[in-house]
Amino acid sequence: MSHAEQSLGLLARTIPGATRVFHAHHLDFCCGGKQTLQTAADKAGLNATQIAAQLDALQDGADELVDWTEADTPDLVAHILARYHARHREQLPELIRLARRVEHVHGDRPECPLGLADHLETMQQELESHMQKEETVLFPMYLRGMGHPSLPPVQMMRMEHDHHGEELAKLEALTNGITLPRGACNTWRALYLGLQTLREDLMAHIHLENNVLFERG
Structure with missing residues (x-):
């Protein structure tokens, strides 16, 4: 399931930093947390695909497997x-x-x-x-x-x-x-x-x- 199809509440709970993205776009992930990202973005006139890409970037920021001692x-x-x-x-x-x-x-x-x-x-x-x-x-x-x-x-x-x-x-x-x-x-x-x-x-x-x-x- 894509991020756009998931609820704001679920995304906020499972992706560290997602709340910062939602806050920047004025998306209500608390009281409006049951809405999907797509629905909330459509209501606000925002591009859900672009916001989903920002969430992807947060997840892609995880460490690569590098031996830093070397x-x-x-x-x-x-x-x-x-x-x-x-x-x-x-x-x-x-x-x-x-x-x-x-x-x-x-x-x-x-x-x-x-x-x-x-x-x-x-x-x-x-x-x-x-x-x-x-x-x-x-x-x-x-x-x-x-x-x-x-x-x-x-x-x-x-x-x-x-x-x-x-x-x-x-x-x-x-x-x-x-x-x-x-x-x-x-x-x-x-x-x-x-x-x-x-x-x-x-x-x-x-x-x-x-x-x-x-x-x-």
């Missing part, structure tokens, strides 16, 4: 920048928006993750600061062949990675292990799908830096 440093750095730094900058604003919506609409439910949006904003600020330091200081050192595991900037980035891990643990505590409650709406489902993807991406990101890039020198 990759040249410039290729590894380029991969980290494109696959993780750019992805986090896309993920977090949308997750914050979804979390604010869930807290606003469902704040009276005991299982609502109150404080999640604020926590995600903190994570966004900390990650942005961290990534900028890597992009302006650390990665250029490795690209010039001057990187080494014992360098103070490397040790600092490892410490910040440990802190990111602690922030992920807080995120899981706020969301009961990113476990959906019964009767969760499409927005809530999309939020938790996105959180699971963020967790997986951030862990893979830290692994590539700590255990592959930072060990070079």
Whole structure:
């Protein structure tokens, strides 16, 4: 079944980042989540095929099977920048928006993750600061062949990675292990799908830096 024939709600629940696409096109995947993408696009005067192609691109962004331990440093750095730094900058604003919506609409439910949006904003600020330091200081050192595991900037980035891990643990505590409650709406489902993807991406990101890039020198 093509994406155009699937419901907005199903697409939002199963494709990380789909809610960002729907939001950009002003498509209601929550209350109007039972509509197919084709029907919703037709009503809004939009091209369902083009929107479906954007969803395809999200899925095609999955990692290729590459052994990054054997990759040249410039290729590894380029991969980290494109696959993780750019992805986090896309993920977090949308997750914050979804979390604010869930807290606003469902704040009276005991299982609502109150404080999640604020926590995600903190994570966004900390990650942005961290990534900028890597992009302006650390990665250029490795690209010039001057990187080494014992360098103070490397040790600092490892410490910040440990802190990111602690922030992920807080995120899981706020969301009961990113476990959906019964009767969760499409927005809530999309939020938790996105959180699971963020967790997986951030862990893979830290692994590539700590255990592959930072060990070079």
